[in-house]
Amino acid sequence: MESYLLILVSTVFVNNIVLVKILGLCPFMGVSKKLEAAVGMGAATTFVLTLGSGSSYLISKYLLGPDLSYLTTISFIVVIAGIVQFTEIVVKKVSPVLYQVLGIYLPLITTNCAVLGIPLLNLQEKHDFVQSLLFGMGGAVGFSMVLILFAGIRERLEAADVPEPFRGGSIAMVTAGLMSMAFMGFSGLVK
Amino acid sequence: MLDAILVMSGLALFLGSLLGYASIRFHVQGNALVEKIDAILPQTQCAQCGFPGCRPYAEAIAEGRAEINQCPPGGEANIHKLADLLGVEFKSLNAKHGAEKPKSVAFIDENTCIGCTLCIQACPVDAISGAPKHMHTILSQECTGCELCIEPCPVDCISMVPVAVTVSNWKWKAPSYLQEAG
Known part of the structure; x- marks a missing residue:
């Protein structure tokens, strides 16, 4: 039980997927201009990542095994793309409101490197099924948290008096760097 | 090698049929x-x-x-x-x-147009063609006569030209009893 909690805390804060592992930077920079969009993207990613890391574990363990391990990456991509499509169809039917909120971000997740990175990291760290699920969920929660924080900061930056050469993308990059350094402070939390 | 092909095709087949089934089972009917x-x-x-x-x-x-x-x-x-x-x-x-007007299309005075592209951005049906610093023109077949391009034009070179009634676009007037019923 304690080890599960440790995985969660470690993936959310210490090994944050965006700020420490530097994965999933495209949505981090791209979808962080508005707070609402960031929340939608975070929710969609959390759902897909949790499901994706669970099913990728099952595939690599029971379908591929050690003989076919060279198929890992391509089969993960196929499975994740399938899950994303399936999720989109189901959400469209079950909850049109949620579908409207998530909008374009749902299919965008297919090309999110964090979503492929976490199942591959799971494999590397030899996690079991529950650990994989938790690792996926923790990574996604960490991603959403950072995305929402960053979106909040960027909304304020819009109104701030930023020097001309730093406007727009540059100040966003500087902010991301500072946030990354702040997250380094968590590194002593879990050994 | 054969294993790999079988596994990948099996996976693709499974996901494909899952998606196919889902798209039928969860089909959303438009309103x-x-x-x-x-x-x-x-x-x-x-x-x-x-x-x-x-x-x-x-x-x-x-x-x-x-x-x-x-x-x-x-x-x-x-x-x-x-x-x-x-x-x-x-x-x-x-x-x-607004009031009902005769059907008309927009027309750009090409001598005045400065090629600013503002009207192109305003057009909801992509009926204006042109490039920055080149004069624009309106595809009259596509134009719906919505007048949205008139407002943004900085040199007021767009005017509305009523469409002349010809043999090919003439229509019966709506029956007069419909108008009286109101």
Whole structure:
């Protein structure tokens, strides 16, 4: 039980997927201009990542095994793309409101490197099924948290008096760097 | 090698059939009423009704958020059709949203045009062609006469030209009893 909690805390804060592992930077920079969009993207990613890391574990363990391990990456991509499509169809039917909120971000997740990175990291760290699920969920929660924080900061930056050469993308990059350094402070939390 | 091919095709087959099944099982039917209202609206996308386009206006009517008399390009005839479809009383066109005008298309005075592309951005149906610093022109077959390009033009080179009635575009006038019924 304690080890599960440790995985969660470690993936959310210490090994944050965006700020420490530097994965999933495209949505981090791209979808962080508005707070609402960031929340939608975070929710969609959390759902897909949790499901994706669970099913990728099952595939690599029971379908591929050690003989076919060279198929890992391509089969993960196929499975994740399938899950994303399936999720989109189901959400469209079950909850049109949620579908409207998530909008374009749902299919965008297919090309999110964090979503492929976490199942591959799971494999590397030899996690079991529950650990994989938790690792996926923790990574996604960490991603959403950072995305929402960053979106909040960027909304304020819009109104701030930023020097001309730093406007727009540059100040966003500087902010991301500072946030990354702040997250380094968590590194002593879990050994 | 054969294993790999089998595994990958099996995976693809499984996911494909799952998605195929899901798309049938979870098929979403569009709102039939919205489709019907949208078919009646003139598709000028002029936004005079206060909505971004014809489709959002149709959705608003279907949900009861909007009156049926907010569409100047459609005119009285369209309001009659909408009233029949929805089973509500006919209302004359709300003057707040504009008046019914003869069908016309926009025309760019090419001597005055400075090629600023502002009208291209305003056009809801992509009926204006042109590039920055080159003069623009309007594809009159595509133009819906919505007048949205007139406002942004900085040199006022766009004017509305009524479409001349020719043998190919002449239509019967709506029967007069429809107009009197209101």
